Amino acid sequence: MALPQGRPWMLDIDxxxxxxxxxxxxxxxxxxxxxxxxxxxxxxxxxxxxDQTEKPPTGSFDHRSLVDYLYWQKASRxxxxxxxxxxTLLPSEVTNKNH
Numbered sequence: 001m002a003l004p005q006g007r008p009w010m011l012d013i014d015x016x017x018x019x020x021x022x023x024x025x026x027x028x029x030x031x032x033x034x035x036x037x038x039x040x041x042x043x044x045x046x047x048x049x050x051d052q053t054e055k056p057p058t059g060s061f062d063h064r065s066l067v068d069y070l071y072w073q074k075a076s077r078x079x080x081x082x083x084x085x086x087x088t089l090l091p092s093e094v095t096n097k098n099h
């Protein structure tokens with residue numbers, strides 16, 4: 001059987017349905033097999049690497065809260081830097097450290 005030019009036969013495959021019908025063991029086996037294959041140079045590295053985490057997510061990600069926290073942390077550090085008093089040694093302490 002000859003395949004048509006331009007691969008229009010690939011449009012008939014529903015990958016989502018195929019993946020949805022795989023068992024967890026079959027998904028792990030598929031993932032292992034895909035790791036062995038040569039990666040496509042067009043695919044970013046982050047999409048090539050497999051997920052190595054086994055634990056569920058710890059919670060929802062709130063971008064606004066993270067940004068607010070980073071601004072608060074920066075402001076706190078700046079305030080601490082401003083409140084720091086420089087150390088000045090008395091002349092007698094300077095001579096004691098030199099001995």
